[in-house]
Amino acid sequence: MVYIATFYSHFGAMRFKKDCERQGVEARLMPVPRDLSSSCGTCVRYGGEYPCPAGGWPEEMEQAVAVTEGGYRPLYRADRS
């Protein structure tokens, strides 16, 4: 499965990417896809079995989705976002 997570800051995305890599999960930074959001920040695209490889959803994460054939399946959205 492939996942995409968006963040409130570029640094938050960088940190999540490092967390993924520490868990042996391949991850890369990229601009947020337009069909996922109208904001233009940084997201992390990553793979693996678990949508949350680092344990819990990080505080700086805005949303996480699973990439499906038809688009995206929401997995997580930060409170009051």
Add this chain to the structure above:
Amino acid sequence: MDFKQEKAGIILAGLVIGVIAAVLVVLGNPLNMGFCIACFLRDTAGALGLHGAANVQYIRPEIIGLVLGSFLLASFRGEFGSKGGSAPVTRFVLGFFVMIGCLMFLGCPFRMILRLAGGDLNAVLGLVGFVCGILLGVFFLTRGYSLGRTYKLPALEGRVLPVVQVVLLVLLLAAPAFIHFTEAGGGPGAQHAAVLASLAAGLVVGALAQRTRLCMVGGIRDVVLFREWKLLAGFVAIFASALVCNLILTGVTPTAYFKLGLAGQAVAHTDGLWNALGMLLVGFGCVLLGGCPLRQLVLAGEGNTDSAITVIGLVAGAAFAHNFGLASSGEGPTANGRIAVLLGIAVVAVIACCNTFGKKRGE
């Protein structure tokens, strides 16, 4: 929408926007100023009496159209959402100094591209400074810079700025005595396309910018951070189409819409150092804000109140710049303006440091 479609859409939007910018000049806007977010906010501030520079006072319908175009498309597509709460006062200050930098250079990043397309080589130095400023901002981004998260707000909050634009449109059309308009022949404020043409242009560009997320700062930032050229391609397209239009218009009309050189350019000066430093301040401040002035207007139209505060900061900066002699003119920068730009770079650097190294990162 896949990656190629997205990129094609951005390039197409850029081509259309470049043509619109060139046409607005033919219809009456100042040369190389089909669009300029900084100049147009400055003109609007003057019309409202926030500054007393009689040569730059006019409620620019392009600004109204940009916000409403974004608002309408975002609402139609279900993307409108009131949110805010990410360091609004800091954003106001950043917006203020971004405007000081713009008025040192005499244009926002959008106009910088249009000046290049008109053959104004002073804008090359502006571009160099702008890229340096973005690199400075990226340095802090990659070391932990953040102004904090945004929060969902009541829907009314995000609709305030679009409603203000409607009020401005009414004031423009009604032209009551307390609104200031530059007299015919009195300066750039008197040079403008017809209201409906300007408004329509703003609506179209606002909608296109909302759909494509066009942002000059984001474009260069993405190239630096991800080697991703998609956003920047939009601005390259604006440059290309405006350049072609200017060359054609120069060939078929008596007016020189394209004039290659440094001296004698419209609403520009030839002081290279201060053109570069002004745009360095703009690039640095805009990376910390998350987008160029055009992008701030578009985000404000989508309901982002942090961007609305930034726009108010830009307007306040424009008013200060003209009330205290900070803005450049065709004759060059002022001593006050030079001090303000240096002060602005220092303030933006302090904001960057405080929001990068001054926070507990929890690591």
